[in-house]
Amino acid sequence: MLNQPMNRRNFLAMSGSLVVTFTLPGAASSAPARQAGPVKTVALDEVDGFLAVNADGTMTVYTGKVDLGTGIRTAFTQIAGEELDMPLNRIRIVEGDTLLTPDQGATISSISISRGGMEIRQAAATARAALIGEASKVLGVAPEQLATEDGSVMSRQDGRRVPYEKLIGDRNFSIKVNAKAPVKDPKSYKVVGKPVARVDIPEKMWGEFSFVHDFRLPGMLHARVIRPAAMGAQLLSVDDAAARRIPGFVATVRRNNFLAVVARDEWAAIRAARAVKASWSPWEGLPEKERLWDHVRATPVVRRDVTLNTGAAEEALKSAPRTLQATFDFAINTHGSLGPSCAVAEWKDGNLTCWTASQQTHELRKQVAEMLGIGRDNVRCIFIEGSGCYGRNGNEDAAADAALIAKETGQPVRVQWSREDEHVWEPKGPPTLLDYRAGLDQNGNVVSWLADAYVPEGQKVSRTTLLAADLAGLPKDPAHTGSIHQQLAIPYVFPNIRTVAHRLAETPFRPSWIRTPGRMQNNFGTEAFLDEIAHAVGADPIEFRIRHLKDKRGIEVLERVARLADWQPRTGAQRRSGTVVAGRGTAYIKYELVRTYVAAVADVEVNRRTGEIRVVRFHIAHDCGQIINPDGLKNQIEGNVIHTTSRTLLEEVQFNRSTITSRDWAGYPILRFPDIPEIAIDLIDRPTERPWGAGEPTSGVVPPAISNAVFDAVGVRLRSAPFTREKVLAALRRV
Amino acid sequence: MTQALTFTVNGKTERIETDDPKMPLLYALRNQLGFKSMHFGCGLAQCGACTVHVSGKPVRSCSFPVASAAGEEILTLDGIGNAAKPHPLQLAFIEEQAAQCGYCANGMIMQAKALLDSNRSPSDRDIKRALANNLCRCGTHQRIVRAVKRAAKMMA
Ligand code: FES
Ligand code: FES
Numbered sequence: 001m002l003n004q005p006m007n008r009r010n011f012l013a014m015s016g017s018l019v020v021t022f023t024l025p026g027a028a029s030s031a032p033a034r035q036a037g038p039v040k041t042v043a044l045d046e047v048d049g050f051l052a053v054n055a056d057g058t059m060t061v062y063t064g065k066v067d068l069g070t071g072i073r074t075a076f077t078q079i080a081g082e083e084l085d086m087p088l089n090r091i092r093i094v095e096g097d098t099l100l101t102p103d104q105g106a107t108i109s110s111i112s113i114s115r116g117g118m119e120i121r122q123a124a125a126t127a128r129a130a131l132i133g134e135a136s137k138v139l140g141v142a143p144e145q146l147a148t149e150d151g152s153v154m155s156r157q158d159g160r161r162v163p164y165e166k167l168i169g170d171r172n173f174s175i176k177v178n179a180k181a182p183v184k185d186p187k188s189y190k191v192v193g194k195p196v197a198r199v200d201i202p203e204k205m206w207g208e209f210s211f212v213h214d215f216r217l218p219g220m221l222h223a224r225v226i227r228p229a230a231m232g233a234q235l236l237s238v239d240d241a242a243a244r245r246i247p248g249f250v251a252t253v254r255r256n257n258f259l260a261v262v263a264r265d266e267w268a269a270i271r272a273a274r275a276v277k278a279s280w281s282p283w284e285g286l287p288e289k290e291r292l293w294d295h296v297r298a299t300p301v302v303r304r305d306v307t308l309n310t311g312a313a314e315e316a317l318k319s320a321p322r323t324l325q326a327t328f329d330f331a332i333n334t335h336g337s338l339g340p341s342c343a344v345a346e347w348k349d350g351n352l353t354c355w356t357a358s359q360q361t362h363e364l365r366k367q368v369a370e371m372l373g374i375g376r377d378n379v380r381c382i383f384i385e386g387s388g389c390y391g392r393n394g395n396e397d398a399a400a401d402a403a404l405i406a407k408e409t410g411q412p413v414r415v416q417w418s419r420e421d422e423h424v425w426e427p428k429g430p431p432t433l434l435d436y437r438a439g440l441d442q443n444g445n446v447v448s449w450l451a452d453a454y455v456p457e458g459q460k461v462s463r464t465t466l467l468a469a470d471l472a473g474l475p476k477d478p479a480h481t482g483s484i485h486q487q488l489a490i491p492y493v494f495p496n497i498r499t500v501a502h503r504l505a506e507t508p509f510r511p512s513w514i515r516t517p518g519r520m521q522n523n524f525g526t527e528a529f530l531d532e533i534a535h536a537v538g539a540d541p542i543e544f545r546i547r548h549l550k551d552k553r554g555i556e557v558l559e560r561v562a563r564l565a566d567w568q569p570r571t572g573a574q575r576r577s578g579t580v581v582a583g584r585g586t587a588y589i590k591y592e593l594v595r596t597y598v599a600a601v602a603d604v605e606v607n608r609r610t611g612e613i614r615v616v617r618f619h620i621a622h623d624c625g626q627i628i629n630p631d632g633l634k635n636q637i638e639g640n641v642i643h644t645t646s647r648t649l650l651e652e653v654q655f656n657r658s659t660i661t662s663r664d665w666a667g668y669p670i671l672r673f674p675d676i677p678e679i680a681i682d683l684i685d686r687p688t689e690r691p692w693g694a695g696e697p698t699s700g701v702v703p704p705a706i707s708n709a710v711f712d713a714v715g716v717r718l719r720s721a722p723f724t725r726e727k728v729l730a731a732l733r734r735v
Numbered sequence: 736m737t738q739a740l741t742f743t744v745n746g747k748t749e750r751i752e753t754d755d756p757k758m759p760l761l762y763a764l765r766n767q768l769g770f771k772s773m774h775f776g777c778g779l780a781q782c783g784a785c786t787v788h789v790s791g792k793p794v795r796s797c798s799f800p801v802a803s804a805a806g807e808e809i810l811t812l813d814g815i816g817n818a819a820k821p822h823p824l825q826l827a828f829i830e831e832q833a834a835q836c837g838y839c840a841n842g843m844i845m846q847a848k849a850l851l852d853s854n855r856s857p858s859d860r861d862i863k864r865a866l867a868n869n870l871c872r873c874g875t876h877q878r879i880v881r882a883v884k885r886a887a888k889m890m891a
Contacts, residue, residue: 069836069873197832204837205825207772207812211838214771247737247754267755267762338776338784338872339838387774388836388873419777631832635878639835642874665781665870673863676876 042102047130047173049102050123051080055169057151058090064104065116066096067200068359069388070695071632072112074198078628079117082192083124083184084131085148086164088199096361096383106360106462108391108513110693113628114595117691125181127173134167186626186687193687195631200385212357212384213342217412220344221250222266223405224273225415226259227425228471230658231509233280235259242275252276253408258472260405266416284657286508293329296433296504302457303503308489311496316448320439324536328436328525328719330703331652333429334668335514339387340417341394341426345402347410351378356399357386363463364396368403371469371476379403390643392464392481392512394426400468423668424660427464427512428653430456430483434525439496444537446548448496451488451529453522456511457503458482464512482511484518486592487700490526492548508655515643516699519592524648524721527587527704532717540569541586541708553623554590556684557599561586561621564682565601573715580607582616583713587704589697596624596697602677602705606713608732611725615645615677615706620698622681625689633694638679640698646671648703648721740805744768745814756802760794761785763801764811772812772841776870783842783869787811793849812841815848824848827886828879835873842869847883856887 067073135153154161203209248268263269287295361381402415439448469476485501534544662668716731776784780795788810816822850865
């Protein structure tokens with residue numbers, strides 16, 4: 001149903017008067033989903049997929065990976081600039097445009113540098129070899145006698161040089177990426193490994209940067225979606241009489257349970273949305289919040305993923321003279337990007353173009369095409385940076401809202417989510433429940449380690465169902481990622497180990513990934529339980545970890561964090577007296593057991609009277625191989641520590657049987673300035689090793705380090721995150 | 736009924752029309768006057784992303800009725816400085832690389848400016864207290880505190 005009080009011509013005529021148009025690179029006001037004439041290749045195996053040398057002497061790098069506030073735009077500039085000896089200020093990055101950029105996979109899992117960046121590096125190395133080849137002909141000098149410098153190829157013999165644009169400006173390389181093209185020797189690096197200043201920060205400080213929220217099209221309308229009162233409710237009736245009286249009102253759009261209002265300006269859309277009287281069926285399909293963990297435990301298991309199986313762990317446990325067991329849980333979290341999701345969509349001649357801060361424009365394109373029942377080639381998704389993004393939040397859903405409304409109204413439409421839209425309707429980091437058991441022999445050796453995680457099942461896909469498709473009853477692929485099971489398998493060497501992810505048939509809320517998904521929760525259980533064992537056998541927790549590791553780089557981060565924190569060996573809770581008691585704890589991670597190493601020491605203060613935990617300081621030793629930009633890396637590590645300290649101490653989505661009740665920042669408190677920890681970082685640079693990511697790994701050590709530090713301070717184990725005052729006080733009462 | 740309102744933004748007289756005097760100032764600045772510096776974060780005066788100064792005081796423009804701005808002087812992030820003539824806070828934020836996404840930066844700088852207007856050499860504690868109602872989701876807090884301190888030194 002499309003309620004449209006005005007005809008097209010009317011609202012075309014009436015819109016536009018207040019429109020402010022911003023021009024953005026790569027986002028022309030009429031950007032066809034299909035281009036007439038030759039289209040730039042987006043092939044992953046073509047140099048032209050990634051790189052273009054422009055006639056004006058600049059270079060464009062095309063990447064499917066996008067900058068979510070992590071600084072990868074700058075890092076990619078460094079990687080490409082280094083390999084091609086191109087001044088960084090002559091490089092422009094085009095990100096996440098399905099018409100122009102290769103599909104390098106979603107911007108997730110801390111693989112932007114290790115995958116995305118390395119694909120760019122290899123394309124650049126191939127391009128460099130080709131440019132030298134061309135220059136050799138032009139200059140009549142053998143390739144071995146040529147070097148690259150400052151955007152030119154130069155003869156070592158006589159210093160003659162020819163700029164890249166003279167060799168190839170505005171023309172295609174038309175060559176495949178050569179996986180063997182020689183890359184630069186790290187010893188000769190000029191910009192990789194240097195703390196190059198972020199390319200986007202100045203504009204952001206002048207207030208001139210265009211976020212997706214600032215994007216405008218001529219004739220653009222504004223829409224707000226009216227969400228079901230209860231999450232699974234059916235829309236029974238709509239009365240938009242009051243909304244129609246609001247000046248600027250254009251239309252009510254309804255499709256099954258998808259209900260939106262469209263207006264000529266944003267404030268009119270907000271007022272109209274508030275004025276619509278919608279009646280929804282009652283629905284109480286959510287579990288009782290107080291009994292969430294019983295609900296998780298009672299949810300049918302559809303699959304068991306054994307993530308590590310060494311020896312015979314169950315048998316070894318049975319015959320062990322001493323056993324330990326513990327259960328850990330981590331609450332449901334919200335991404336809570338500071339700026340709620342926003343998108344603009346335009347429907348023209350059967351093609352849909354959408355401007356979005358999505359971390360996965362290529363995936364989004366498929367989903368939007370499916371929802372609208374059109375071909376993928378008829379959809380173009382163009383990334384524009386949004387507010388910091390830590391996983392699949394509401395960006396894709398806002399894009400789908402805009403796409404659906406744009407198609408229904410035939411007008412360019414901007415959808416700005418409200419704070420409540422974001423807090424209630426973005427997909428959630430699912431609840432995680434973990435059981436651990438261990439068997440010890442007479443000498444205190446671990447003879448058996450068993451871990452069982454209860455997490456939503458999911459497929460090997462990086463997507464979450466679009467909310468609009470769901471509400472509107474339109475075609476959708478119900479597959480989702482579920483939860484991630486890494487970090488359940490452990491890096492420690494014990495004779496018998498069995499770790500299992502029990503995949504649950506359902507989970508209360510649409511699940512998605514949030515920074516360090518699954519791995520953070522699993523590492524919380526793993527590293528906190530390991531600490532319990534170290535204490536049980538009277539071992540120092542850092543020494544105990546080192547003793548059971550074989551990996552040299554892992555041992556080194558632990559040794560270095562011990563030095564950084566001036567760690568004094570300890571073999572039991574300090575249980576100091578006094579109201580406010582200090583303690584310190586450690587934790588370790590080798591990300592997915594195959595990449596980035598992090599070790600932490602957390603210093604906390606626990607107030608026995610109020611139950612308040614203050615995280616005073618985090619010490620981090622970090623090895624992600626070759627460092628591209630040490631300052632950008634530190635920025636990411638700091639972000640990991642603060643974000644995850646917030647999740648560990650405070651964050652928990654509240655809900656009743658019908659819907660989420662954490663609707664804003666008052667209902668979902670996060671860490672604020674007075675409570676942020678100091679952060680000391682020791683970066684280990686290994687220029688000759690592969691570069692790995694840093695957007696997530698540090699998060700994995702934060703909850704267990706805090707829990708272990710609280711134990712050190714007051715002798716109680718916190719196994720249920722968030723570590724609220726009530727939980728701390730209850731734990732203290734039990735000892 | 737449409738009514739016209741006049742105020743100054745960064746020293747320049749601006750006139751806007753609205754049919755709702757309760758419309759938040761944020762929408763007038765962003766959608767009618769084309770400013771990009773102040774951001775929508777919550778619309779509830781909870782996060783600070785939308786902060787501008789009205790007659791010398793920081794306000795949450797998402798919750799400040801546009802009618803109350805009539806006749807007032809509004810100062811925005813673009814108004815305190817620019818690339819050609821930067822404000823020390825802007826310079827200090829760049830020097831400290833005090834942003835991840837930077838969506839919060841407008842509010843941080845405008846709130847910090849209000850602090851520095853009244854306290855020329857704030858301690859870390861003063862800064863953290865002054866920014867306690869400004870949220871940053873990326874976890875850039877330590878850099879922001881350092882940037883405000885640096886700006887204070889530059890202005891001393
Ligand atoms: S947007 Fe105004 S305080 Fe959050
Ligand atoms: S830098 Fe992203 S919200 Fe502060």
